[in-house]
Amino acid sequence: MKLSPAHILVFDSGLGGSTVMQAIQARLPYCRFSYALDDAWFPFGEKSDAQLLPRILAYFEALLEQARPDLVVIACNTASTLALDHLRQRFEVPFVGVVPAIKPALELSRSGVVGLLATPATVRRDYVDRLWAELALTQSGLEAQGRRQLIKFSCPALVTLAEARLRGKAFDELEFERAVAAIKAQAGAAGVDVFVLGCTHFPALTDRLSACWPEDVQWLDSGDAIARRVEFLLRSGGLPNGGLYHESLRPQPGRAASMGAASGVLYQTGRLDVEGAGKNAALPEVLVQSGVKHRKPLCLQAVAAAL
Numbered sequence: 654m655k656l657s658p659a660h661i662l663v664f665d666s667g668l669g670g671s672t673v674m675q676a677i678q679a680r681l682p683y684c685r686f687s688y689a690l691d692d693a694w695f696p697f698g699e700k701s702d703a704q705l706l707p708r709i710l711a712y713f714e715a716l717l718e719q720a721r722p723d724l725v726v727i728a729c730n731t732a733s734t735l736a737l738d739h740l741r742q743r744f745e746v747p748f749v750g751v752v753p754a755i756k757p758a759l760e761l762s763r764s765g766v767v768g769l770l771a772t773p774a775t776v777r778r779d780y781v782d783r784l785w786a787e788l789a790l791t792q793s794g795l796e797a798q799g800r801r802q803l804i805k806f807s808c809p810a811l812v813t814l815a816e817a818r819l820r821g822k823a824f825d826e827l828e829f830e831r832a833v834a835a836i837k838a839q840a841g842a843a844g845v846d847v848f849v850l851g852c853t854h855f856p857a858l859t860d861r862l863s864a865c866w867p868e869d870v871q872w873l874d875s876g877d878a879i880a881r882r883v884e885f886l887l888r889s890g891g892l893p894n895g896g897l898y899h900e901s902l903r904p905q906p907g908r909a910a911s912m913g914a915a916s917g918v919l920y921q922t923g924r925l926d927v928e929g930a931g932k933n934a935a936l937p938e939v940l941v942q943s944g945v946k947h948r949k950p951l952c953l954q955a956v957a958a959a960l
Contacts, residue, residue: 662722668819669854670728676876693922698772753851765801766844771851815854850874917945
């Protein structure tokens, strides 16, 4: 049987999902990667659940027939916590979602005070509160002292700043300073010793954020955990569409990082503009580095018709 690299499709409303794609590719460099974004609706985190759920389901109705991936990563906390179960019920292709790294954050925290930086939609999710309540019960020592606490920070400005940075645009220093000041001004912020990056855009700002806090404050994202989950599913086999995993596909030293680089595709609903290239002209460097070389518009009429 001829083996071929598995085709992994990463989805987000913007380029934040590229941080997850890079983590997966670091672990699985021999796979073929495509990227799907609903940039016509960026950012998801400011939309209501009633708007988002039918939109995401309709998007995949229109997308999967074209892309035919072996596995889909919903590289968006807002979309994952809302739509993941619905997507798994409706489609046969395996879906892997992203959820905030609250569990490892609580395990690492010395003070028991964890900060969640996220979009407005993720912050208001009941899922987050349920997850925290379940995990905190296992930290009996901290609980007994009444010290455990999850502080949620709604950070829509950071999403926009990270998206601009990922597109290669000029960084708005003043807006970033305002966003950091708002986080620090929130009650209890000074006691946080571990921050969870609850949006896939935020790892693009880790260097800037960490420089604004003491060195012993830690910053966690879900990229590595998602990469391990994807690798587990590929190793377990049985994926549809003929996407097969085999160690023999691992590139040799000196060869290209991604064997599927030439056939990676960007699917989009909007007009993603890149600094210096003009609208709808060039691909973002963060996608090119992962082997995404082609662009295909996803017809908005097709999405609307599926609603």
